[in-house]
Structures are given as C-alpha cells and as structure tokens.
Amino acid sequence: MITAFEDGAVNLMHNDITRFSTTAGGVTVTGGLTVNSVQAISSSTDLSTTAYFVAITTGGGTVTLTIPSAQCIVGRTIIVKDVDGAANSYNITIATQGSETIDGTTSDKIINTDRGSVTLICVTSGSWQSY
Numbered sequence: 001m002i003t004a005f006e007d008g009a010v011n012l013m014h015n016d017i018t019r020f021s022t023t024a025g026g027v028t029v030t031g032g033l034t035v036n037s038v039q040a041i042s043s044s045t046d047l048s049t050t051a052y053f054v055a056i057t058t059g060g061g062t063v064t065l066t067i068p069s070a071q072c073i074v075g076r077t078i079i080v081k082d083v084d085g086a087a088n089s090y091n092i093t094i095a096t097q098g099s100e101t102i103d104g105t106t107s108d109k110i111i112n113t114d115r116g117s118v119t120l121i122c123v124t125s126g127s128w129q130s131y
Contacts, residue, residue: 047071047078054080056111058090064108069098072122081117088114100126 039051044064047054049071056063065080082092092111096102102109102120109118109130120128 041065051078054078055083056081056092057084058082058086058092059084060086060090062090062093064093064095066095066097067100067120067128069096069100069126072100072126072128074122074124076122078120079117080111080120082111082113082115085114087111087116092116094118094120096128098126100128102128103130 037048037050038053038055039048040055040057041063042057042059043061045066047065047067054065056065067078080092080094094102094109094111096106096108099106104127109120111118119131121131123129
C-alpha cells in the first residue's frame with residue numbers, strides 16, 4: 001500500500017510493515033536497498049554520482065579519480081580497483097575536493113600496487129574512510 005501525506009512524505013508498506021518512506025530529512029529503506037553501478041575509466045576524471053565500483057585501466061599513464069564535493073553521502077561505498085595490474089608503474093590517485101577528507105586528511109589516496117584496490121566508505125558528511 002502506498003500512502004501520500006500532505007507534507008509530501010510517502011510511505012510504501014508491504015505486509016503491514018513500512019518498507020520505504022520519505023520525509024523532509026531524507027529517505028528510509030527497511031529491508032535493504034542495492035544499487036550498483038560500474039564506472040570504467042582509463043584517464044583522469046571525476047567520480048560518477050552513481051558509481052559503486054570504479055574499474056581503472058591506466059593505459060600507460062597515471063590516472064587521478066577526483067571525488068567531487070557533496071558526493072560523500074553517509075553510508076555510500078566506493079571500490080576503486082586497478083584492473084589491468086599496472087598501478088605499481090602508473091599510480092592511481094584518488095583525490096577529494098574542498099575540505100572533504102580521506103582517513104581524516106585532505107591528502108590524496110594512492111594505489112601503487114598492481115591489481116590493488118581501495119574501498120572508501122563515507123562515515124560522516126565530507127569524511128571518507130578507506131579499507
């Protein structure tokens with residue numbers, strides 16, 4: 001059942017349990033939501049707003065993936081992977097914009113191991129943690 005309210009909020013219920021609701025503060029999903037998108041890049045570029053997995057081929061040169069400001073939405077996860085195994089020779093740089101941080105610093109994150117990868121999780125607004 002879908003219920004719309006005067007304030008613009010919407011609830012979607014199944015078996016008398018609210019599974020999806022919107023409020024002025026955001027969206028709540030009960031039971032999980034999976035949205036996966038692959039962004040394949042071979043030259044320096046900005047992170048796509050929908051990217052979950054970033055497959056990087058260096059093509060014989062260094063590559064910088066820039067995470068634009070305002071893409072750090074709490075809970076968002078990004079996996080960046082050297083898929084052609086050349087990061088030792090041609091480093092992959094992950095950069096943020098503005099005051100956004102990775103591991104508490106505005107310094108870039110570098111992948112310099114062949115077939116290496118970094119998983120980034122936005123833990124608070126503007127703050128990514130790497131794993």
